[in-house]
Structures are given as structure tokens and as C-alpha cells.
Amino acid sequence: MRRVRFLAVAFLLMFAMTVSPAFAKDTIKVGAILAVTGPASNLGAPEARTLEMLVEGINKKGGVNGKKIELLIKDSGANPEKAISFAKQLIEEEKVFAIIGPTTSGETMKIKNIAEEGKTILLSCAAAEVIVNPVAKYVFKTPQKDSYAVQKIYEQMKKMGIVKIGVVSSNTGFGKAGKEQIEKMAPQHGIEIIANEVYDKDATDLTAVATKLKAAKVEGIINWSIEPAQSIIIKNTRQIGLNVPIFQSHGFGNIKYVQAAGEAAEGVIFPAGRLLIADSLPKGHKQKALLLKYKKDYETKFKEDVSTFGGHAYDALTILVKAIETAGPDKKKVRDAIEGLTGFVGTGGIFNFSSADHNGLDINSFEMLTVKKGKFVVLKK
Numbered sequence: 001m002r003r004v005r006f007l008a009v010a011f012l013l014m015f016a017m018t019v020s021p022a023f024a025k026d027t028i029k030v031g032a033i034l035a036v037t038g039p040a041s042n043l044g045a046p047e048a049r050t051l052e053m054l055v056e057g058i059n060k061k062g063g064v065n066g067k068k069i070e071l072l073i074k075d076s077g078a079n080p081e082k083a084i085s086f087a088k089q090l091i092e093e094e095k096v097f098a099i100i101g102p103t104t105s106g107e108t109m110k111i112k113n114i115a116e117e118g119k120t121i122l123l124s125c126a127a128a129e130v131i132v133n134p135v136a137k138y139v140f141k142t143p144q145k146d147s148y149a150v151q152k153i154y155e156q157m158k159k160m161g162i163v164k165i166g167v168v169s170s171n172t173g174f175g176k177a178g179k180e181q182i183e184k185m186a187p188q189h190g191i192e193i194i195a196n197e198v199y200d201k202d203a204t205d206l207t208a209v210a211t212k213l214k215a216a217k218v219e220g221i222i223n224w225s226i227e228p229a230q231s232i233i234i235k236n237t238r239q240i241g242l243n244v245p246i247f248q249s250h251g252f253g254n255i256k257y258v259q260a261a262g263e264a265a266e267g268v269i270f271p272a273g274r275l276l277i278a279d280s281l282p283k284g285h286k287q288k289a290l291l292l293k294y295k296k297d298y299e300t301k302f303k304e305d306v307s308t309f310g311g312h313a314y315d316a317l318t319i320l321v322k323a324i325e326t327a328g329p330d331k332k333k334v335r336d337a338i339e340g341l342t343g344f345v346g347t348g349g350i351f352n353f354s355s356a357d358h359n360g361l362d363i364n365s366f367e368m369l370t371v372k373k374g375k376f377v378v379l380k381k
Contacts, residue, residue, distance in 0.1 A: 027070045028063075028097050028329060030055075030320070031090035033111070034125070034313075035103040038077030039201055039227045042254045044103040046310030047125055048073050049302050051100065054317050064324050072096065076107060080173075083107035084114065091118040097331060100316045101125050103309075104226065106173025112139050121335055123316035125309070127250060128177035132358040138335055140358045142315040142348055143308075144250060144273065146174075148363040150181045152271040153247045154189035156368055156379070157220055160245065166195035166218035168209055168233055170225035175201070178224035178249055194218060201227040210236040220244050226251035231260035238264040245269060250366070253308030258371050269379055271366040273348045275311045276376040290345055311347030319344060319351065 032051055035044030055071045063069060072094060074086040083102050090096045091114065098121035102108050105128035115122035116136045124131050127143040157165070167182050169175040175198070186193055195216035197209045210233060213221060223233050223246060234246055248257075248270035258265040274281060278291035294314055295306045319338060327333035339358070344351040349365025368379040 026067055028067050028324065029070045029072065029094060030317075031086075031094060031096035031099040032071065032073045032313075033076050033083050033086045033090070033099060033101040033103075033107065034073060035078035035107075036073070036075040038079070040078035040104050042228070042256050042307070043125070043226055043251075043309040044075075044078070044101075046254070046298075046304075046307045047101070047103060047313035048075075050298065050310040050313045051317055053297065053301055054314065058321065064321050065328065067329065076102060078104050078107065080107045080110040084110050087111040087114045091115070091120050096120065097329065098123065098320055098334075100313060100320070104172065104174060105131060105177055108141070109173055112136055115139055119331060121320070121331060121338070123320060123338075125312040125316060126174065128174055129181070129359075130177055135356065135358050140319075140338060140353070140360075142312045142319070142346065142351075142359075144271075144348060144361050144365050145359055146178050146249070147181045147185065148361075148366060149250045149271045150178070150185050151189075151363060152366050152368060153222060153269075154185060154191055156247070156269060157191065158189065160220070162220040162245065163190060164192050164194045164218060165220045165222060166197070166213040166216055167193050167222050168197045168199060168206075168213070168224070170201045170227055170229060171198050172201050172225070172227070174226050174249075174251060175224055182222055182224065199225075199229060199233065201225070201229055203229045203232060205236065206233045207236045207240065209233060210240050210242060213237065214240055214242040218242075218244060220247065222247045222249075224249045224251070228257070228260060231257050231265070234261040234268065235264045250308065253376075255305045255307070255376065258374060258376075265371045265374070268371045270369055272369050272376075273308050273311060273365060274367050275306060275308055275347045276369060277367065277378050280378060286345055286350060287347070291347060294347060308347070315346035315348050315351070318346065 059068045076082040105126040108124040108126045122139045124141040129145045169179040252270045253272045281288040298306045323334045323337035327337040342352045349361045351360035353360040370379040
């Protein structure tokens with residue numbers, strides 16, 4: 001009897017060993033490192049919600065090439081050290097097929113080499129150009145380049161006759177990268193930076209910084225940040241009577257930043273993708289149908305305004321899915337498929353990747369927007 005039981009147990013173990021890999025092959029494990037909470041939650045939370053919504057929809061339709069997506073979201077709170085730990089866990093323990101995120105540039109730069117060494121596809125939702133310059137084989141990003149954002153701002157300043165400017169930026173990876181681009185590109189656009197201040201991302205009062213800008217007699221301000229502090233500098237600037245034009249980075253693309261700044265946000269100018277003004281796009285625009293559908297799906301499900309940040313996650317997952325559909329569940333082949341993807345319509349623009357360009361978006365992916373009566377609208381040319 002004991003022998004029979006032994007044989008039965010042995011058979012079950014053999015069956016489990018045989019079947020488990022087959023079950024594993026029925027899913028595609030995708031990790032995500034996002035700042036769902038913390039100072040960058042206005043970015044990371046919409047990203048997480050977008051991924052959950054998309055994966056639910058994809059799986060209901062049978063998955064990708066018949067395989068369901070298993071989504072593992074890790075909340076980094078925008079902490080680079082947590083991002084490192086999660087990246088190692090997802091790659092070494094969970095054996096994920098790819099990672100979406102992180103949310104912020106500082107986190108992404110901390111795990112870029114980890115993904116590269118682990119030969120794991122990384123589709124970052126962060127904007128700093130250094131993420132993809134120099135190119136790393138397995139690392140891509142979906143937001144537009146910060147250098148293009150700076151160029152769009154400087155072109156607008158030229159139209160407005162602004163020459164002497166003040167620059168304020170947060171002490172984060174995104175803030176640092178943007179500040180470097182602003183300083184580097186200023187001379188070629190005839191811009192003189194006469195005040196240049198860095199503020200703490202957790203600041204709650206930046207009146208002292210605003211006062212320095214006023215004392216320098218700047219003609220315009222560039223405020224480069226992704227944290228709530230970017231709204232505070234807008235409020236404090238207006239409170240002390242400094243009413244020059246304020247330009248924000250593409251990290252301003254969540255209406256919550258406008259709401260936090262209140263009336264002071266009126267007239268703020270910034271470059272962004274077209275998701276925020278999808279309704280006003282002309283009929284037949286290549287992005288319009290996709291943008292309106294995503295906007296409707298997201299806002300219906302979550303009862304909040306769509307943001308460009310959720311769009312970055314949307315693009316990351318849909319690019320990955322398209323590549324898997326094309327190449328099958330093989331990491332190297334999928335990496336190659338992403339690098340060869342052209343004419344792909346996303347929320348951020350039309351993606352055209354190449355071996356030399358792991359972002360895939362050109363400057364035309366940006367539209368210059370402004371705030372009018374608490375809403376985002378296209379800036380009149």
C-alpha cells in the first residue's frame with residue numbers, strides 16, 4: 001500500500017514538473033516600477049491605472065498571441081533605491097519579460113544598467129534624454145525628449161521677444177537633466193540666463209526663490225519640475241507681483257498641477273503631446289481616434305482627467321504588445337522588433353524607432369499649450 005502511495009506521489013510530482021512550465025508559457029509576465037505614491041504620484045498613479053485598464057482589456061480579448069499578460073506593479077514612491085531593489089527582484093526572481101517604467105528620470109538612470117545587464121527590455125516612462133543617449137540595447141523611453149521641449153520653449157520666447165530669463169528647477173534627475181539642456185541650448189537661441197536657481201522637490205514655500213527672480217528683473221521664467229513644488233513656484237511668483245510669462249516643462253501635463261496653482265496658473269505656457277487637447281484636433285488627424293478612445297476609457301473608468309503621464313504608460317505597453325505580436329515571446333526578437341518599429345501611432349506622437357533612436361519621437365510630437373480658465377488649450381500662434 002505504501003508503495004502504491006509512493007508511486008502516486010511520484011507521479012503527481014512528475015506531472016507537476018511537466019505541466020508547470022506549460023502553464024508558465026501561457027502568460028507573459030510584465031513588471032512595472034511606478035511612483036504610485038509619493039512626490040511623483042501625479043505621474044505614477046495615472047500610469048499604474050492605465051496599465052491595469054489596458055491589461056484587463058487585453059486579457060479579456062484572449063491576451064497577446066493567445067497568452068495572458070501577468071502585470072506586476074511595484075510602487076517605488078519615486079525612490080531610486082527602491083527602484084533598484086524592485087528591478088533586481090523583477091529580473092532575477094520574477095523573471096519578467098519586460099519592465100515598464102520607472103516613472104522618473106532619476107530612477108530610470110539608476111536601473112538602466114541593471115536592465116541592460118539582465119537583457120530585459122525596459123520601456124521607461126521618464127523624459128530625460130540621457131535615458132536613451134547614449135543608446136543602450138535594451139532600454140527605450142516613451143516621453144518626448146527634454147531637448148525638444150526646451151527648443152519649443154525657446155522658439156516661443158523668440159516670438160514673444162523674451163531674451164533675459166530666469167531658470168528654476170527641482171533637485172531631481174529630471175530637473176538636473178532639463179537644467180543642463182536649458183543652459184546648453186540658450187546661446188544658440190539668443191537667450192541669456194540671468195537667474196538660475198535649484199529648489200528642493202519637497203519644498204512647500206518658494207517665495208525666496210521667486211524674490212530672487214524678481215530682483216534679477218527677468219523677462220520670462222522656465223520652471224522645470226515634475227513634483228507638486230512646480231505649482232508652488234507659480235503661486236509664489238504671482239504673490240510677490242512678478243507677472244512675467246512662465247514656461248513649464250512637459251512635466252506639467254496633469255491638470256492637478258493647474259488646480260494646485262489656482263488662478264496663478266492662468267497663462268502658463270508649456271509643450272506637451274496632443275492627448276490634452278484631443279477634442280480640438282482636426283478631423284482625420286492620425287492620433288485623434290486613439291487619443292479620444294483612451295481619454296474616454298480612462299475618464300469613464302477612473303472619474304478623473306486623463307494626463308500625458310498615463311499616456312506614457314499606454315505607449316509603453318502598446319509598443320511592447322505590438323512587438324510581441326510581431327516577433328513572438330522571445331526577448332531578443334521583441335527588442336529587435338521595437339527597434340524596428342516605425343509609423344506607430346501612440347499618445348505621445350508617431351513613433352519611429354531605430355538603432356540610433358530609442359525614443360522614436362521628433363519635435364513635431366509637441367504642441368505648445370497654455371492654461372485658460374483652468375483648462376489646457378492650444379496656444380494661439
